[in-house]
Amino acid sequence: MTKRAKNIFLLIIVIQIFSILGFSFSQEIILRTGEEVILETTPVDPRDIFRGEYVNLRYGISTLTSDQCCFEFLEHDQREEVDYGQTIYVYLEPFEEQWIANKASTSKKGKSNPAHVLIRGKITSIESNCPNTIPDETCKEKEYSIDYGIENYFVPEGKGQEIEQANELKVIARVNSRGIAKISNLIVNGELWK
Amino acid sequence: MADDSEITKFLQNLKSETDEWVNENIISSAQQQIILDRYPYTSFKSSQGKNYSRLVTILATLGAVATGLGAILFIAGNWENMPLIGKLLLAVITIIGTNLIGYWIKYIKDIPRIGNSFFFLGAILFGGSTFLAAQAYHLEANNPDLLFWWLAGVLPIAYLTKTRSVFILSIVILFVWPGWKIFDSDATAQILIPIYLAIGTSTYVIGKIHRERIIPHSFGITLIFTGVISIFASIYLLSFPDIWRDMWSDSQNLFNDNLSLLLLTCLTLMFIISLLLILTIKPINTLLIMNKKLQYYELFILFVLWASAFLVFLNPHFNNSEILFSILFNLIYLLLAVATVFYGIFLKQGSILNLGIIAFSFLLFTRYLDIFLGLLGTGLFLLSIGPVLIIIGFTIEKMRRKILLNFSITGDQSSD
Numbered sequence: 001m002t003k004r005a006k007n008i009f010l011l012i013i014v015i016q017i018f019s020i021l022g023f024s025f026s027q028e029i030i031l032r033t034g035e036e037v038i039l040e041t042t043p044v045d046p047r048d049i050f051r052g053e054y055v056n057l058r059y060g061i062s063t064l065t066s067d068q069c070c071f072e073f074l075e076h077d078q079r080e081e082v083d084y085g086q087t088i089y090v091y092l093e094p095f096e097e098q099w100i101a102n103k104a105s106t107s108k109k110g111k112s113n114p115a116h117v118l119i120r121g122k123i124t125s126i127e128s129n130c131p132n133t134i135p136d137e138t139c140k141e142k143e144y145s146i147d148y149g150i151e152n153y154f155v156p157e158g159k160g161q162e163i164e165q166a167n168e169l170k171v172i173a174r175v176n177s178r179g180i181a182k183i184s185n186l187i188v189n190g191e192l193w194k
Numbered sequence: 195m196a197d198d199s200e201i202t203k204f205l206q207n208l209k210s211e212t213d214e215w216v217n218e219n220i221i222s223s224a225q226q227q228i229i230l231d232r233y234p235y236t237s238f239k240s241s242q243g244k245n246y247s248r249l250v251t252i253l254a255t256l257g258a259v260a261t262g263l264g265a266i267l268f269i270a271g272n273w274e275n276m277p278l279i280g281k282l283l284l285a286v287i288t289i290i291g292t293n294l295i296g297y298w299i300k301y302i303k304d305i306p307r308i309g310n311s312f313f314f315l316g317a318i319l320f321g322g323s324t325f326l327a328a329q330a331y332h333l334e335a336n337n338p339d340l341l342f343w344w345l346a347g348v349l350p351i352a353y354l355t356k357t358r359s360v361f362i363l364s365i366v367i368l369f370v371w372p373g374w375k376i377f378d379s380d381a382t383a384q385i386l387i388p389i390y391l392a393i394g395t396s397t398y399v400i401g402k403i404h405r406e407r408i409i410p411h412s413f414g415i416t417l418i419f420t421g422v423i424s425i426f427a428s429i430y431l432l433s434f435p436d437i438w439r440d441m442w443s444d445s446q447n448l449f450n451d452n453l454s455l456l457l458l459t460c461l462t463l464m465f466i467i468s469l470l471l472i473l474t475i476k477p478i479n480t481l482l483i484m485n486k487k488l489q490y491y492e493l494f495i496l497f498v499l500w501a502s503a504f505l506v507f508l509n510p511h512f513n514n515s516e517i518l519f520s521i522l523f524n525l526i527y528l529l530l531a532v533a534t535v536f537y538g539i540f541l542k543q544g545s546i547l548n549l550g551i552i553a554f555s556f557l558l559f560t561r562y563l564d565i566f567l568g569l570l571g572t573g574l575f576l577l578s579i580g581p582v583l584i585i586i587g588f589t590i591e592k593m594r595r596k597i598l599l600n601f602s603i604t605g606d607q608s609s610d
Contacts, residue, residue: 001355002217009351009354012350012351013289013293016347019347020324023328024327027331054332147334152333183332
């Protein structure tokens with residue numbers, strides 16, 4: 001190996017290390033500085049794969065209706081058509097010790113109320129809510145499924161059932177200024193989960 | 195006659211001397227290979243040691259896989275007992291450690307095969323650590339982008355250390371990633387066929403450049419082999435009318451899918467650049483130098499394959515045309531199989547010849563099943579298929595042996 005190749009080799013190892021540490025650092029920043037929101041959730045289909053056991057989470061804010069989705073700007077009533085896979089920003093507002101979705105926009109501009117939190121999501125499906133007689137293309141009543149990147153929670157082996165069987169489950173998430181959310185902890189039956 | 199130790203010494207000197215020449219850009223690596231191949235003793239000695247070397251490589255690679263999986267499972271299994279910082283530190287230390295040990299063993303101690311297994315272990319650990327870090331922060335479990343991250347980290351290591359096992363791992367990731375990504379998106383599943391046809395064609399062309407110019411040449415063989423398998427598999431699927439019907443039932447214009455379009459654009463650029471490079475470099479295979487025509491035929495077939503990928507991507511549809519398209523792709527498959535056989539005969543390479551014959555037999559067997567399974571009852575069909583298979587197998591094997599025997603009389607060029 002030439003000296004140059006040796007240096008590149010060492011550089012790549014350093015990049016590998018920094019990519020892992022950098023990723024962890026960026027996640028820690030969100031967890032430490034992001035705004036805290038509490039979201040009501042239900043566990044769906046706990047799985048056991050090679051990576052360990054995890055719980056799939058479905059939130060109240062995971063489904064939006066045509067009244068909520070979507071507007072060009074959050075504080076304007078100008079409606080906007082959205083498509084599958086599109087990134088949207090959902091306007092969260094506090095309601096009885098948790099946070100619910102008000103409306104969504106394709107732009108994160110327009111948040112003027114400091115009490116509100118914007119969370120970034122991606123449209124994963126669009127379903128028509130109209131009777132069969134109305135074609136999908138003309139139907140105005142639609143239901144949008146949104147993923148926020150906080151749909152998986154990894155747990156130690158054998159603990160998935162414990163979460164699945166909980167009567168009440170909430171997620172404490174941290175959301176940064178760009179709308180990226182991270183799960184910080186769970187509240188299972190009113191208590192912080194350990 | 196010089197004794198073994200003298201010849202070995204001469205060959206070692208020749209190898210190190212030509213290595214220097216390559217480093218100083220006096221000769222290319224391809225020319226170095228030609229010089230080394232001039233000495234039959236080289237191949238004699240290498241064939242003597244080849245079996246032991248392979249055993250060492252297999253054992254060392256298996257050891258690396260076992261250790262890598264063990265380390266990842268250990269960290270994953272002790273999830274609860276280990277603080278996050280501990281997990282990350284463990285991952286970082288093992289990645290640095292295995293790569294540095296690999297470097298020391300391969301380049302300082304001069305035991306390349308064992309050193310390579312450490313690089314392979316390092317590559318597995320990097321991938322494992324990436325997934326574990328994602329898991330620590332509850333990132334989506336089915337995330338194909340993590341594969342891309344893994345690939346970006348290990349592919350340069352494969353080239354720098356010339357480690358084939360790491361390269362094969364990279365190619366596996368490279369082939370799985372687009373499939374997973376498309377499957378994860380809204381795109382129709384049938385889009386995978388033209389995408390993999392385009393990937394296969396590009397991989398083949400890039401493999402050819404590797405074979406001619408990039409060290410080690412074995413990377414080229416890996417790319418060519420994976421490319422050919424991907425091409426044959428895609429064309430094979432397109433030879434069924436049902437696939438076309440499924441594609442049309444979705445009534446989706448495949449060009450509407452942004453991800454696939456982006457992939458196809460990147461592959462097209464890669465394909466064109468690689469073709470231009472191929473046309474400008476001189477092949478190392480003397481038989482190919484002698485026959486330029488063969489190279490042009492090869493390029494023509496590559497263009498046909500590329501055009502086929504585009505045709506499928508356009509999703510053409512008119513009444514009852516599924517039979518027409520399936521016939522067209524049966525013909526393309528047949529052309530490809532026959533061309534592979536002739537290419538193998540011309541270059542006197544048994545491996546290419548075998549590949550062509552296997553592909554040809556596969557199509558023959560499939561169409562036989564298609565035609566006769568419906569016509570005859572199941573019992574009668576099974577009764578008839580046995581003798582038919584034996585006759586086909588016997589005929590093809592006889593033909594293959596005859597050609598291979600001809601190779602050994604005239605001198606087999608195959609080195610792979």
